[in-house]
């Protein structure tokens with residue numbers, strides 16, 4: 001497994017990763033894999049002990065991952081690591097990062113250079129994300145911390 | 147787009163695709179080359195088409211084509227597609243006679 | 252450099268962003284060509300940038316945000332038509348332009364050319380928030396409450412490469428109008444917005460969700476009736492977030508927001524949106540008056556002034572020239588400012604292809620826009636072109652110039668003003684050709700005085716159930732269906748997109764192309780025979796129901 005870090009946070013490898021239903025019984029586990037259909041709000045009781053939430057793309061077109069990440073960060077104020085895995089493209093790197101994802105399990109045959117290039121692609125954004133930002137010029141435009 | 151193709155009496159199948167680089171409609175000839183005129187297309191029997199189609203799909207990237215599929219045609223020369231859709235692909239848009247495509251070279 | 256009238260003026264920051272987007276797309280094209288992206292992976296990426304693979308070639312759809320362009324941009328379309336295509340372009344009902352003969356390898360060059368006039372193809376297709384459409388008479392119409400284009404621009408910017416909403420279950424279309432006469436079909440959109448002035452001097456929004464045409468036509472329902480400006484973006488984020496999380500992804504025909512709104516019911520949908528809003532940090536999403544004013548400042552406002560006698564001049568010309576008079580009656584709309592008028596240039600010449608324009612016509616339209624309307628042009632959702640601010644005393648000169656390039660058809664809102672999708676001549680999804688039947692109908696009713704006699708009557712034609720030609724919303728709608736490999740047309744009557752939107756009902760069995768044209772001719776004849784004074788086609792239909800029309804249409808079949 002190759003991990004790619006989207007931002008500052010260092011991706012950490014965990015011994016055990018359980019699914020949402022398994023989380024209740026395994027009181028010492030610190031990493032959970034959310035199914036694409038799971039509601040992140042179900043993690044509420046466990047947030048204090050969780051260090052990693054893994055979100056899985058069944059296919060890169062399934063954009064629910066972005067909303068899941070955002071809800072974790074914005075509504076639940078989850079401060080641990082969020083990771084994406086599954087069928088995901090480098091073209092999605094900046095979107096993931098801006099929704100609060102820290103790391104990606106690189107699919108087989110990925111070129112990390114492409115991922116890096118995608119992260120630095122756009123000088124500004126036209127809408128707020130979960131990242132800290134400051135306005136640039138007038139209007140909606142912002143620059144985000146990279 | 148893959149639709150099941152039914153072959154009626156006096157009909158054959160030809161393979162078609164679009165060229166990746168410029169989108170041009172192409173037809174597969176008996177040497178496996180992709181040609182811009184339907185007159186060059188190899189006419190296949192229903193029994194043979196599965197294998198040829200599979201091979202052509204595997205080779206699509208290498209051959210520089212996209213969206214390979216089979217088209218039912220009347221067994222004449224040049225072959226004439228059975229459906230309006232494929233006739234328009236073979237001959238060009240009906241509303242612009244000046245863009246008509248040659249069907250034989 | 253002069254600031255364009257009617258649309259947002261880019262600055263270097265916007266241009267750098269656009270350049271980055273082009274670099275990204277060029278690399279994606281290169282990865283596709285070298286095989287590192289499969290067609291399945293490339294397809295959503297190219298669609299997100301407006302590139303389709305159609306029947307004959309690639310098709311590129313270029314965004315015309317809120318339908319407004321300036322003359323330089325129009326000339327760029329002419330250049331693209333000449334250079335990269337076959338000398339024409341097609342204006343669509345969603346205020347975009349499409350080029351039908353594009354080469355994949357040339358698309359990066361086209362995008363670079365477009366960027367020199369601040370244009371792009373971003374989000375003109377794909378499962379993302381599409382080009383935002385607006386009222387073609389914005390900023391000019393006498394009946395307008397607020398010019399919706401400033402907020403349309405805000406929505407364009409907000410939705411551009413939105414990190415969360417670029418892989419939605421399905422496409423997402425937003426329209427915004429600032430007039431009580433809804434000219435954007437707000438209730439046929441995923442989100443429809445009606446803007447009006449609020450008590451505090453800022454703008455307030457009434458929002459509809461879940462409208463749409465396609466195979467399941469549904470009229471949008473009101474979700475909020477007064478959203479303050481500050482909350483506009485937060486509210487839209489919440490609406491789209493609920494959709495992104497819960498919209499169906501298992502069946503593309505059930506993936507639009509309209510299906511989700513129907514499944515949950517509008518009240519439950521509203522509650523879900525309110526639950527999101529309750530958890531959101533609203534300050535984070537606040538659209539401040541400063542932001543709005545900054546964007547507004549980048550729109551130039553035309554300096555209107557007309558001589559005292561402008562209206563009199565126009566009236567004189569109309570009296571002198573009946574042909575001009577006919578055109579003025581059908582092809583103009585009242586302007587908010589005395590001495591001015593809105594002119595609609597029809598792209599529906601009798602027998603022509605609805606919405607097509609040649610490069611020469613585009614160049615000429617650009618010149619005329621410079622000469623008569625502050626260099627501003629608008630594309631209408633009925634595939635015509637508007638010059639928004641014409642002086643009344645100069646309208647005759649404008650009309651004379653239009654006549655020279657065959658752009659003076661007097662048929663706006665009349666039976667010749669046919670809306671048709673590309674149909675089977677271009678579209679890979681079609682059942683039937685839409686254009687040839689449109690051409691036959693256009694030719695059949697080509698005479699301008701006959702059209703004036705028939706009065707308001709709208710024909711909409713779609714080549715398949717996806718309804719790109721809005722056939723459900725046509726007073727007469729035609730839908731292409733496939734009967735054992737032959738092209739047939741189903742007729743619907745009574746659709747309308749205006750206030751009191753409704754969906755047409757099917758008249759009877761589908762007919763072949765020529766029989767359909769004859770049936771419509773008989774049906775129109777019947778209307779002329781049974782209407783009461785002053786009645787439009789819809790009035791007569793509402794009064795008598797469709798029985799007399801059905802009888803006429805199927806008389807000899």
Ligand code: HEM
Pocket residue numbers: 303305342343344345349421424439462463464465466503504507671672673677678679680717718719720721
């Ligand atoms: C030729 C290429 C085109 C293709 C492949 C295409 C494809 C589609 C599809 C699949 C739908 C149904 C979407 C759904 O219901 O989920 C649709 C709807 C629609 N399209 Fe197109 N279309 C094309 C051209 C156009 C053109 C030229 C216009 C404008 C003249 C247009 C405007 C629309 C509109 C307004 C709708 C229906 C409204 C709605 O979204 O509910 N499309 N199109």
Ligand code: SF4
Pocket residue numbers: 672673674675678679680681682685713714715716717718719720
């Ligand atoms: S309505 Fe059907 S035929 Fe017409 S453009 Fe849309 S998808 Fe194509």
